[in-house]
Amino acid sequence: xxxxxxxxxxxxxxxSAIDTSRFTSPETGIEKNLAEVLADVMxxxxxxxxxxxxxxxxxxxLVMAHFCARVRKRADLPSASMKDIYRHPTIRxxxxxxxxxxxxxPSVPAPSEAVTPVGTVRYALCGTLQFLLFLGYxxxxxxxxxxxxxxVSAGSGVIDIYLRSFVFGGIGFVGLCTFPIAAKxxxxxxxxxQDFPVWGLTYLRFWTVKVLIHANPMIFFVxxxxxxxxxxxxxxxxxxxxTILSRNVPVCTDLLTVGAGTVIRKDSFFxxxxxxxxxxxxxxxxxxxxxxxxxxxxxxIDTSMGDGAQLGHTSTLYSxxxxxxxxxxxxxxxxxxxxxxxxxxxxxxxxxxxAGFGLITVxxxxxxxxxxxxxxxxxxxxxxxxxxxxLGSGTVEFTSLDLYIDALLLSLLLYFGFVVVGLAVMFxxxxxxxxxxxxxxxxxxYGFHYSAHRAIGRMTNIKFFTWLLGDSSYIVHYLRGIGYxxxxxxxxxxxxxxxxxHETPFLCSVGSGTMVADGLSIINADYSSTSFRVSQxxxxxxxxxxxxxxxxxxxxxxxxxxxxxxxxxxxxxEVREGVGLLGSPCFEIPRSVERDSRFDHLRGGDELRRNxxxxxxxxxxxxxFFLLVRWLHFFVLTMLGLANAELYDSYGHVLIAAFLVxxxxxxxxxxxxxxxxxxxxxxxQPQVCSIYDPYFWWHxxxxxxxDTYLDIFNGTPFKNVIWRMLGVRIGxxxxxxxxxxxxxxxxxxxxxxxxNAGSKIQCHSQEDGTFKSDRSTLGAGCTIGVGxxxxxxxxxxxxxxLAPDSFLMKGEEVPQHARWGGNPATEMRDAxxxxxxxxxxx
Numbered sequence: 001x002x003x004x005x006x007x008x009x010x011x012x013x014x015x016s017a018i019d020t021s022r023f024t025s026p027e028t029g030i031e032k033n034l035a036e037v038l039a040d041v042m043x044x045x046x047x048x049x050x051x052x053x054x055x056x057x058x059x060x061x062l063v064m065a066h067f068c069a070r071v072r073k074r075a076d077l078p079s080a081s082m083k084d085i086y087r088h089p090t091i092r093x094x095x096x097x098x099x100x101x102x103x104x105x106p107s108v109p110a111p112s113e114a115v116t117p118v119g120t121v122r123y124a125l126c127g128t129l130q131f132l133l134f135l136g137y138x139x140x141x142x143x144x145x146x147x148x149x150x151x152v153s154a155g156s157g158v159i160d161i162y163l164r165s166f167v168f169g170g171i172g173f174v175g176l177c178t179f180p181i182a183a184k185x186x187x188x189x190x191x192x193x194q195d196f197p198v199w200g201l202t203y204l205r206f207w208t209v210k211v212l213i214h215a216n217p218m219i220f221f222v223x224x225x226x227x228x229x230x231x232x233x234x235x236x237x238x239x240x241x242x243t244i245l246s247r248n249v250p251v252c253t254d255l256l257t258v259g260a261g262t263v264i265r266k267d268s269f270f271x272x273x274x275x276x277x278x279x280x281x282x283x284x285x286x287x288x289x290x291x292x293x294x295x296x297x298x299x300x301i302d303t304s305m306g307d308g309a310q311l312g313h314t315s316t317l318y319s320x321x322x323x324x325x326x327x328x329x330x331x332x333x334x335x336x337x338x339x340x341x342x343x344x345x346x347x348x349x350x351x352x353x354x355a356g357f358g359l360i361t362v363x364x365x366x367x368x369x370x371x372x373x374x375x376x377x378x379x380x381x382x383x384x385x386x387x388x389x390x391l392g393s394g395t396v397e398f399t400s401l402d403l404y405i406d407a408l409l410l411s412l413l414l415y416f417g418f419v420v421v422g423l424a425v426m427f428x429x430x431x432x433x434x435x436x437x438x439x440x441x442x443x444x445x446y447g448f449h450y451s452a453h454r455a456i457g458r459m460t461n462i463k464f465f466t467w468l469l470g471d472s473s474y475i476v477h478y479l480r481g482i483g484y485x486x487x488x489x490x491x492x493x494x495x496x497x498x499x500x501x502h503e504t505p506f507l508c509s510v511g512s513g514t515m516v517a518d519g520l521s522i523i524n525a526d527y528s529s530t531s532f533r534v535s536q537x538x539x540x541x542x543x544x545x546x547x548x549x550x551x552x553x554x555x556x557x558x559x560x561x562x563x564x565x566x567x568x569x570x571x572x573x574e575v576r577e578g579v580g581l582l583g584s585p586c587f588e589i590p591r592s593v594e595r596d597s598r599f600d601h602l603r604g605g606d607e608l609r610r611n612x613x614x615x616x617x618x619x620x621x622x623x624x625f626f627l628l629v630r631w632l633h634f635f636v637l638t639m640l641g642l643a644n645a646e647l648y649d650s651y652g653h654v655l656i657a658a659f660l661v662x663x664x665x666x667x668x669x670x671x672x673x674x675x676x677x678x679x680x681x682x683x684x685q686p687q688v689c690s691i692y693d694p695y696f697w698w699h700x701x702x703x704x705x706x707d708t709y710l711d712i713f714n715g716t717p718f719k720n721v722i723w724r725m726l727g728v729r730i731g732x733x734x735x736x737x738x739x740x741x742x743x744x745x746x747x748x749x750x751x752x753x754x755x756n757a758g759s760k761i762q763c764h765s766q767e768d769g770t771f772k773s774d775r776s777t778l779g780a781g782c783t784i785g786v787g788x789x790x791x792x793x794x795x796x797x798x799x800x801x802l803a804p805d806s807f808l809m810k811g812e813e814v815p816q817h818a819r820w821g822g823n824p825a826t827e828m829r830d831a832x833x834x835x836x837x838x839x840x841x842x
Contacts, residue, residue: 024050030095033077038091041067049091054590061589062772062793065811072815072827081826082809086582086589115278115752115781115799118199123733126199127717133208135657142656148172152375165375170366172374173217180212181233184253190235191254191272193302195281198735198754206273206280207715210251222247223454224361225354225446231256239289240351241529243445246270248758252282259289259307261529263342267521267550269786270299274804275737275754276783288325292342295523296550298332298758298787298805310341313523313550314568314584316787316805318821330568332584332805332823339572342528343554349444349530357446407639414638415631422462427481430456434483434506442533450532453504453525460505468626470498470518471700472619473612485509488541493615494691494766496520498703504534511541511559517766518703519548526553540577544768548760548789557581562591562767566789566807566823583807584823592768611692618697626704633670633706637663667709672725675705675744683727683745686774696771699764703742714738714757723749731780739784743773743792750780750798758787765792765810772810779816803828 023046026032031049039047041063053059059067064085071080078098088094148168155161187205196202218230223245228238234253239260246264250256252272264270270293273282283301287293291305294313303317306325311317316332323329330337433452443449460482469475475496480486483505489495490513497518502508503525510516516539524537537553539545546565555569558577563569568584570576580589644659678701689695713719719736726744731751739755741747743763749755761784764773774793778784782796785804796802796814803821814820819828 022050023048024092026091028095030077030099031091033074034071034095035091037070037074037077038067041070047091049095051090053085053089055089061809062811065793065809066813069811069813072813079827082812082824083583083587083826086587115754116197117752118197118278118733120732123199123717126204129204130207130716131718133204135661138657138660139654141660142654144172144175145656148374161375162371165371166366169370169374173365173370177216177218177230180209180216181230183212184209184234191252191282193255193283195279197279198275199733203280206251210715213249213251219247219249221361225358226361229358241349241354243527243529245527250285255282255284255301257284257286259287259291261290262287262293263291263527263529264293265295265297265313265523265527267295268293268297268299269758269804271757271786272301274301274786275735275756276801277781277799278733278735278752278754283319290529294330294341294550295521295552296548296787300786300804312337312339312341312568312571313552314566314823316584316823318803330585332568332807333803333821335585337572337585341571344442344526344528344531344533346528347442347444347531349446353444353446357450403642404639407635407642410642411631411635411638415634419464419627423465423481426459426462426465430459430482430505434504437504437534439507439534439536442531444531445527445529453532453534456505457503461501463499466496466500467498467704467706468623470496470500471703472623473616474619474623475500479505479508483508488512489514491612492691492769493612493619502537507534507536507553509536509538511539511543513542514539514544515766515768516545517547517565520545521550523550523552546765546767547762560591562589564589565762565765565791568823582824611690614694615692615697618694619700622697622701622704625701629674630706633667636666636670640666664709664712668713668722671706671709672722675702675726678702678705679727679745684743684773686746688770688772691766691769691771693771699771699773710740711738746773746775746792748775748777750778750782752781753778754783756784756786756788756804759784759789761790763792774810785821 026035026049035047035049039045042057042059047057051057053064061082065082068080068082068085071077080094080098084094084097088097152161152164152168155164187209213234216230218227221227221230223243227244228242231250231253232238236250236253236256236258238258239262241261242258244264245266246268247266248269248271250270250272255272256270270285272285273280281301285299285301286304288305288307288309290308292310293299294311294315296314297311298316300317300319302319303321305311305323308326309323310328311323311334312328312330314332315330315334317323318333321334323334328337328339328341329335330339433456437443437449437453437456465478466475469478471494473491473493473495476486476489476491479496479500485508489510492515494515496516497520499518500516500520502522507524508522522537525532525534535553537551537555539551540557540559540561542560543557543563545551545563546567548566549563549569551569552571554571556571556573556575557563557569558575560578561576562580564580564582566584567581567586570581570586576588578591580591581587582589640659640662644655687695710719710722713722715735715737720730720734723730723736723741723744728741728744729748731749731753733751734749734753734755736755738757739759739761741761746763747761761776763776764771772792776790776792776794778796779798779800781799783801784790785802785806787805788802788808789806790802790808791810793811794808797816797818799817800814801819802808802814802825803819805823806821806825807823808814808820808825812825820826821828
C-alpha cells in the first residue's frame with residue numbers, strides 16, 4: 001500500500017482551538033518570559049496568562065513537551081516538567097508554582113560516566129565466540145538426541161518404546177536442567193558485586209550463563225515450589241514458603257536474598273544486574289520476610305526491603321532505595337503510601353503440601369509429558385502406516401517432488417489442526433475448570449484449585465489467537481468466547497490490541513465504548529505466600545487504556561477515563577471519572593483536548609458503520625494473509641525437518657545441529673523480508689490520522705509480523721544486524737539486552753548505546769480514535785534502563801541516561817549527558833544511583 005500524506009505532527013495547535021476572546025497581560029518577569037516561550041512554540045502572537053493550556057489554547061501534551069524543552073534551555077527560567085504543566089495549567093499558576101518550588105541549580109548537564117567505545121575487533125570477536133558457543137551447544141544436543149533416538153527406536157512394541165522414552169527423556173530432562181547450574185558454578189563460581197565492560201571475556205562468561213539459565217526448562221515451573229529449588233541451586237538465598245510468579249529469571253542469583261513467606265508477582269524484574277554506559281553492573285537485591293512485590297515492578301541493583309514491606313504494582317525501587325520493614329511503597333520511583341497491597345488472608349499451606357505438589361509435578365512430568373514428547377512422534381510414525389511409508393529411510397529422494405508434497409500435507413494438517421483444536425479446547429476446557437474455582441473464596445496454594453486456576457490462565461493466555469485477532473472487531477468475539485463479560489461492548493474495530501492477558505477471563509468485564517491498546521494485564525487474582533483468591537476486575541465504559549497497564553481488581557476508576565501508558569491504576573481514594581490519569585503514582589490530567597477530538601465525527605452514526613465495515617474487510621484480509629505467512633514459515637521448517645529425516649542415517653547429530661541453525665537463520669530472514677515487503681522497503685513517515693483511515697489499517701499489519709525470534713539474539717552483535725535489516729538507523733557496537741522497537745524505520749539509535757532488558761521504544765500512540773506517530777532519536781552513548789519506555793517524538797542527547805522503569809513522554813528533549821527518571825520522566829540532578837529526592841527511607 002502506498003502511504004498518503006496526512007496531517008503530520010506539528011508543534012502548534014489548531015488555530016480554531018485558541019481562545020482569543022480574553023487576554024490578560026503578564027505581570028511579572030517570569031510570566032512574561034514563559035508567555036513568550038509558549039507563544040513561540042504555538043506559533044501565535046501572544047497568549048493570555050490566565051488561559052488554560054488545554055481547554056482554552058487547544059494545546060496537547062506534545063505541544064507542552066516542546067514548551068518544557070524550550071523553558072529548560074533558558075538560563076533565566078526555572079526548569080519545568082510535564083507534571084508541572086498538568087498541576088499548573090496556566091501561565092500565571094505555572095509561574096507561581098515554579099517560583100515557590102525548591103530552588104535548583106541552572107539546567108546544566110550533570111556529571112556523566114562516559115562510554116568507553118570498544119574496538120570493532122573485540123566486538124566482532126565476541127560475536128564470533130558467541131556463535132561458536134551456540135553451535136557447540138547445538139552440536140552437543142544433537143549428539144545426545146541422536147544416541148537417544150537410536151536407542152528409543154530399537155524398542156519393540158508400544159510398551160518398550162514408552163519405557164525407553166521414559167528413561168531417555170527423564171535423563172535428558174535432568175541433564176537440561178542441571179547443565180546450566182553446572183555451567184554457572186564452573187564459569188562464574190559465586191556472583192559478587194562487580195563492574196565489567198560488555199563484549200569482553202568476562203561478559204562472554206556472563207552471557208553464556210544468562211542464556212543457559214533462560215533456556216532451562218525449569219522456567220516452566222514458575223509458580224511451583226520446584227522453581228524455588230532451582231534458584232537455590234543457582235546460589236540464591238531463598239527462605240521457606242516463598243512464592244515466585246515472575247518469569248523474568250534472575251541471573252546473578254548469589255546476589256539475591258529472599259526471606260521466608262515473600263510473594264513476587266508476575267512480570268517483575270529482579271535480575272541482580274543492569275547494563276549502564278557499555279558496562280554490566282551486578283548488585284544485591286535483598287528482600288526480608290513476608291515481603292510483597294506487585295505486578296510489573298522493577299527492583300534495581302542494590303535495593304532492599306525490610307520484613308513485611310510491600311511494593312505496589314507498576315512501581316520501581318531505584319538503586320540505593322531501601323523500604324523499611326512494615327511499610328508500603330508504590331510509584332516510580334517508589335514512595336511511602338498507606339495502602340495495603342496484600343489483600344488476601346493466609347491459610348494452611350505447610351511444607352508437606354508444597355513438597356507433595358512438587359512431587360506430583362515431577363511424577364506427571366516423568367511418567368506422562370516426557371515419554372509423550374520423546375516417544376510420541378516415533379510411535380505415531382510407527383503406528384500410522386501412511387506416515388511410516390512417507391518417512392521410511394530411502395523412500396523419498398531429497399530432490400523428489402514427493403518430499404514437498406509430504407511437507408505440504410503434514411504442515412497443513414498440523415498448523416490448521418492446531419488452530420481449530422486450540423480454539424475448541426479454549427472455549428470448553430477452561431469453562432469446565434472454572435466450575436471448581438469460586439470468586440472471592442480463599443484457597444490454599446499448591447492444591448487442586450490452584451492447579452485448576454493456573455491451567456485456566458495458561459490455556460486462555462495463548463498469544464497466537466490474540467495476535468491473530470487483535471486490532472480488529474473479531475478480538476471481541478474471541479474474548480467473549482473465552483469468558484470476558486463484553487455484553488455491552490460497542491464495536492470500534494480497535495477495541496483491543498494484540499497483547500491482552502489476565503489471570504482468569506471469567507472475572508473480566510469491560511464497559512461499552514472502551515478501547516484498549518497493547519500490553520493490558522488484568523490482575524484479578526490476589527496472592528499471599530499461602531493462599532490465593534480470584535475476584536472481579538471491571539473496566540468502566542468509554543475508557544481508553546494506553547500501553548503496558550496492569551489493571552487490578554478493585555481499581556478506583558469509573559467511566560470516561562483516559563489511563564495513560566504505564567500508569568499506576570489507583571486502588572484508593574475516590575472513584576475517578578471523566579479525567580485522565582498519568583504516572584506512577586498517578587495524578588489527574590485532562591481526559592482529552594480539542595486537537596485530539598478532530599476525528600470524533602467518524603466514530604458515530606452512518607459514518608461509523610461505513611468505516612467499521614471497511615476496516616473489518618481490511619482486517620479479514622490481513623488475518624488471512626498472516627495465517628498464510630505463518631503457515632508458509634511452518635511449511636519450510638517442516639520441509640527441512642523431513643529432509644533432515646531423509647539424510648539422518650548419513651549425517652546423524654551433525655544434521656540435527658545444522659537443522660536448528662538453518663531454522664533460526666531462515667526464521668529471521670523470512671520475517672524481515674515479510675515486514676520490509678509490507679512497507680515496500682520504504683521508511684515510514686510521521687502521521688496523524690483516524691483509526692478509520694486506510695493508512696492506520698496498513699500500519700497495523702506491521703505490528704502483526706512475528707518477531708519473538710528477536711529474543712534469541714539479545715546481548716549479541718547479531719541483534720543489531722537484524723535491527724538494521726528491519727530498517728532501524730542503528731549505530732555501531734550498540735548493546736541490546738532485550739529492547740523492543742515498534743516502528744523500526746522511525747527509530748534512530750546512536751553508536752555505543754546501551755539498551756536494557758524489557759525496555760521499549762514506541763514511535764506511535766493511539767488515543768481514542770486518533771493515531772499518531774513520529775521519529776524518536778537516541779544519541780550516541782545513551783542508556784535506557786530496565787523496563788523503561790520511550791515514547792514517540794523523543795530526542796535524547798549524547799550520553800543521556802533514562803532510569804529503570806521510567807516513562808519518557810512524547811516530544812521530550814533530554815539534554816546531552818542528562819539523567820532522567822520516573823514516571824513520567826523528569827531530570828534527576830543528584831547521583832544517578834542514589835538521587836537525594838528518590839531515596840527516602842522513612
